[in-house]
Amino acid sequence: MSEPSRSGLQERLNKAPELVVFEKVSEEGKCSECGAELVRGDYLSMEKGQPLCLVCADLDHLVFLPAGDMALSRRARKRSLLSAVVVRFSRTRKRYERQGLLVAAEALDQAEDECAADAPERAAARARAAIQRVDEDREFVVAMMKEILGQYPACPAAEAGRIAAHTARRGSGRVGHSAAGRELDPRAIKLAVVAHIRHQHTNYDRLLMQGASRLDARILVREKIDQVLVKWRGADGVDS
Numbered sequence: 006m007s008e009p010s011r012s013g014l015q016e017r018l019n020k021a022p023e024l025v026v027f028e029k030v031s032e033e034g035k036c037s038e039c040g041a042e043l044v045r046g047d048y049l050s051m052e053k054g055q056p057l058c059l060v061c062a063d064l065d066h067l068v069f070l071p072a073g074d075m076a077l078s079r080r081a082r083k084r085s086l087l088s089a090v091v092v093r094f095s096r097t098r099k100r101y102e103r104q105g106l107l108v109a110a111e112a113l114d115q116a117e118d119e120c121a122a123d124a125p126e127r128a129a130a131r132a133r134a135a136i137q138r139v140d141e142d143r144e145f146v147v148a149m150m151k152e153i154l155g156q157y158p159a160c161p162a163a164e165a166g167r168i169a170a171h172t173a174r175r176g177s178g179r180v181g182h183s184a185a186g187r188e189l190d191p192r193a194i195k196l197a198v199v200a201h202i203r204h205q206h207t208n209y210d211r212l213l214m215q216g217a218s219r220l221d222a223r224i225l226v227r228e229k230i231d232q233v234l235v236k237w238r239g240a241d242g243v244d245s
């Protein structure tokens with residue numbers, strides 16, 4: 006006998022719609038949740054017909070991988086628990102066109118490693134670019150780690166490092182010094198830590214990929230996030 010309930014579930018999961026992110030082609034607009042300005046070239050998610058910035062959509066920890074390298078895209082997507090397709094509306098062709106993928110940074114790293122064997126010279130070029138990026142971001146990462154461990158003394162240092170590296174990577178080539186400063190204020194630190202916990206210590210990403218709405222998924226993982234926050238704040242930690 007087969008297992009109807011299990012295969013039924015698998016069928017439903019296979020049908021879970023892929024997440025789609027839109028590259029903005031019009032000049033202006035605002036995130037319907039936080040009110041952030043959305044300008045041409047920004048990525049946004051649509052929820053109930055309303056635009057959401059990627060921070061509010063909980064997709065801002067993902068990195069963009071342009072379409073073009075099929076093997077890399079396929080591997081990165083397979084490795085990434087949470088991924089989204091980026092599309093842009095072509096006014097001339099009057100249709101949405103795929104621009105690439107948003108995938109987890111670690112998944113992209115793994116996929117690049119896997120592809121490196123296929124194309125050693127390209128791998129070397131990527132490694133050189135990565136080293137340069139790391140140098141540029143190192144100062145910021147150290148400063149942010151310090152802030153995170155100040156607020157959350159019991160947060161493992163390795164995780165504080167990953168949170169800081171993510172934030173630096175997200176900002177690479179995009180944010181200036183003032184924006185880097187904003188990332189270090191206590192509220193921004195807490196948001197970054199919460200986002201990390203949500204993606205790394207709960208099944209939030211899986212829920213999203215299975216078609217759960219963002220709000221439902223958030224409610225389901227809230228308690229778990231609070232538990233980790235309390236733990237990381239330490240024995241005599243006080244909520245900020």
Ligand SMILES: [Zn+2]
Nearest residue numbers: 036039058061
């Ligand atoms: Zn927003």
